[in-house]
Amino acid sequence: MGGSASLDAMKVHLKAVRRTYGMVAALDGVTAGFEAGTLTAIMGPSGSGKSTLLHCAAGLDRPTEGTVIVDGTDLGTLNEHGLTVLRRERIGFVFQAFNLVSALTAEQNVALPLRLAGRPAAPASVRQALAEVGLADRAGHRPNGLSGGEQQRVAIARALITRPAVVFADEPTGQLDSETSRQVLGMLRGLVDDHGQTMIVVTHDPVTASYADRVIFLEDGRIVDELSGALTAETVAARMAGSC
Amino acid sequence: MLSFATVRERWHSFAGGFVVLFLGMALVSMSVLALASARPRVPDRLAGAPVFVSAPRAERAEGSFAPDRPWSPETVTSLLGRLSAIPGVAQAVPERTFYAQPILDGRPVPSERGYAWSTAMLAPYRLIAGTAPRNGEVVVDRSLGLAPGTRVSVLTAPGPVTYTVSGTVDGPGVFLDDAEAASLSAGVRAIGLVVEPGANVAAIAKSATVISAATEEISATTEDKAGTPSEGSVSGQEPAFAGSPTADATMPPTSVTPSQKVGDVLTGDDRSVLESRDDERTRWIGMQVLTGMFVLSALVSVLVVGSTFAVGVAQRRREFGLLRAVGATPRQVRAMVYGEALVVGVAATAAGVAAGALLAPMLGGVLVDVGFEPAGFTVGLSLLPLAGSFAGGVVLTLVAVWSASRRAARVSPLEALREADVDNRPMPRLRWITGLALCALGVASAVSSDSEGAFVMSGLVAAVGVIAGLALLSPVVVPPVARLASWPFTRGRGAVGMLVRENARSSVRRTAATATPVLVTVGCAVLITGMVQTTAAGFAAVRATTIRANAVIVPDGTPGLTDASGGDSSLFSAVFEANGDPLSVLGATPELLEKAGDTSGPLDVLRPDDRILLADWLAEERGLRPGAVLPVSFEDGTSARLTVAGTVENADADALVSRDLLRRHDPAVLADEAYVVGAAADPGPGARVVDVATYAAEADAEEDRLVWIATLLLVVVSTAYAAVAIVNTMVMSAAGRGRDLEVLRLSGATPRQVRGTVAAESGLVVLLGAGLGLVVALPALFGIRGAFAEAMNAEVPLVIPWPFIGGLIAVCLVLAAGSAVLAATTKVGH
């Protein structure tokens, strides 16, 4: 698992990461690397620790044991403030739901990370980010005036606005129909191919996974398998069926 | 940006805070404006003289309104002569006022002040019709509608006198000719200087200052003549009388030294010290009430706004988590909460202060009507109090939001990802500790409440401590109590019962947030109103047992009884020691003292005229033994040497003298009540006869009324806050409950069942809070009553204004159920 790639090429590196909740070990010694400019999918049965892995890798949660290195920085050395700053400058995050601040318009939501960082949020670049997700004409809408797919795309625009080193997404297409899913996934893939974006996506869906360069399978908090090369929904589905 | 947007978007979660701050700041700014306006005023009737010389004012303790010693008649004559000789002074006029109340159609008119005709010159009043009064004549206020030539009966201290109206003036009061006025008045304490047109007032004031300092020898010798031929007779005693209760402790203990100056010269606004002692006292009471209102409003605002913001933050954890996840630092989240508070605080405070400024003039009128400010009081608008209230309100908001902002900053970014907000966060440790400590303090105070006199205090501390402690511990205390209280609901087979019970138990925060304000309000209301009424009833009971008469004559539309009212009465007045310190003195007869109170001692000595009986504590404090001579001066300014004839216990004054002696030296004072044995004769107009029980309940009615109004004010204000807190909790939690209610609908509940559930649930919680409040307050009240009865040695009934308390609980119930149902209906509208 990524052992062949050099450490420098790794945007995100997890070493022997454990995360326990009381007696439950949600992650049980996970070591993995994620190369720059690749899209990695994480799959596994419900409760296998996918979200936990993502949270630890994205600095939203701290591992009980082990090390997480993002873009060359050991997250364990940072305090809450430093972690927040790193998160907003180098990490983008797309959740499954509840993505947007309801009081703000689409445009303001996209500009939020820049403003929080005290950086100038040029209206042009915010529009540009919205245009990239196909929502140039919805800039002034509040979240409750947007469909689920539109909200998800606003969230992606927001995740990308700071030009982060890594983008994490937890079931980004979980609430979208297959047509909208395809659009969103095509867009994510385009970012990886055209801009060399590094991206890590948790999903249950073989179709989503087929857009990835690599698929990691989790079970009971451990990595049990991985696939890479030319992936299709069928090969992924076949692999999933095999593991269960 | 975000703070503004959030406040605009989530206005409903800030509405409660806004309303509380608005109300609080309206009250605060009104009180502050009223306090700032509550300054002594130059009385209208003295506004016509630019310069006054007044008898020196003694230093008095806070809240003491004892009179200053008037000048002796000799000093007045000497001063008048010298003052009127100042160039530019047209006339020096002694201020003489007395009791004079005309009777129209058999009823005394409201105005009860009489003046010497010459003092009309000190006022800007004009003679409208007729002529100045001569002997047997009177000039009256034209608004009485009496034409010159009519005859009118006027109540004066000796009794009703019939006068012929000689003229009318355009000002209040009754004017008699100077000689007649002097015979009805107490001593002179102020002389007004009427100046010639164009005279130099400053120069006149300066000459007057020289005179009032220079007349010292004259006054000293006059007093010597009248008062102290030798010091030998007092020399057996401790040298001085410098330690009276109100005396300045630094007074030199050398014997009879008159104060430094004969008088103070007053010009301009300084003349306001000439206002009456009653007005001064009224204003002082008003100050207490206004200050209480101010402090209460500010304090409760902080608490309620704080808890409103805390609930808001608790409901928005997901939003804060999201902000944290997309890169907001804890400090930024905190700043955002402060920003929101600032937006709300500035808007609400500005609106509240504006409303306060608009309503303040009305408050002025109400305060005068109720008796918390003297007549003529108005609330003026001034910038400083308004600006101060505004700044204070904004600071208060930020203080209130301190703890909520800390909680918001501690939200973890992962909370954005939680599926549902689970309402089971543990209580902060500090809250545990404070809550337990307060309860412990309360219980300790209840257990140790045996020291005499402090029983009311310890009872109060006990109840308030437990109430505050329970309020803090409510998230822990309320759910188990809710489970117990909702037990009857499980008996039925309906779904509503089960839902009510489980909801009230599981949504700890909502239940606690609703029950707590009800607990605090009901607890405090029962405690305070019960205590006020129980003590009042207790005093009445004690009074009834100490009166040994068949009936009592009491004033009816008058400030007191004239000597012609009949019955046995005493006169309450003051005498002044050689150094000017006042002693309260009762002019009484042995017959009277036997009928009322339990004064005991050699009362028969009150028959000769030159004796004085001292209260036992005073005699002991001064080391005065029977036979000692006490030089005093009276309200009319004359002096006498009284022989101490003994001491009395349980006297209502510092000293007792015979009623005749006191009446001779204080022609103005009226009796408060008179006791009758056997059948009572008609007391004439301005008085009525009541039986002893009625009298016992009515006496102190005025004071009880003021206390009761102040109490109601406090309770109503705190209930208003509780109401806002309840409605706020209901509206805010409805926002978070929309989904629950939707699920309930989808699982087959009719809209009526949903509304029923919500209403029953909020009703249950309110009753729970009320029950807890009663459970804490009632035992404390019983304790207070018991201790009180023991101390007073009388049967004291426990009086609780149940209709009032019931109404209060009903208001909470209606508000809680109403707002919850309304909010639920808008959520599950269709």
Ligand SMILES: Nc1ncnc2c1ncn2[C@@H]1O[C@H](COP(=O)(O)OP(=O)(O)OP(=O)(O)O)[C@@H](O)[C@H]1O
């Ligand atoms: N906050 C928490 N407290 C306690 N246990 C938790 C918590 N979060 C996750 N877990 C447990 O850790 C394990 C892994 O959870 P995680 O959310 O990572 O699973 P997942 O793979 O994302 O599942 P799903 O596909 O259902 O989203 C589960 O057993 C879960 O119950």
Ligand SMILES: [Mg+2]
């Ligand atoms: Mg998950």
